[in-house]
Amino acid sequence: MQAPRLAAGARLSYSQGMQSRDALAKLARALGGIPVWGSLPGSPAHRLGVRYGDIVLSVNGMKTSTIEEYFRARSGPDGPLEVVLFRDGRELTLRFDSDGSDEPSTPPLESVAEEVVAARLLATEPPPPSSSGDTN
DSSP: OOOOOOOTTOOOOOOSSOOOHHHHHHHHHHHTSEEOOOOOTTSHHHHTTOOTTOEEEEETTEEOSSHHHHHHHHTSOSSOEEEEEEETTEEEEEEEOOSSTTOOOOOOHHHHHHHHHHTTOSOOOOOOOOOSOOOO
16 A cells, blocks of 8 residues: 655645654654654764654655665665655755764664663563462
């Protein structure tokens, strides 16, 4: 199923306030992009102002309707990245210089995973039922 596209000149807008995660995910699906849940402090995306509520539509001209497509688009040769975002009812193009010279040192994977879980970006499973035999 192809995502709906806006007619020429039409504007799709949403509240300037904080959107719920469900509303943001639904808007991203309708636009054929992926929602941005936030950006790591100090990262190139953070320094350029990528924020919660943005929707990534493409990277270097490749559509990013799934996270897999996003990573595929990012896996190209080193060099500048052109990212098209949807924000406040319009498209915005950002250019990232990804030569690595100004990249912060990569944090340990465990640290990033803890931040993601703490921000509730990943679903966590409920604990298994107690096996103590207590049936109250």
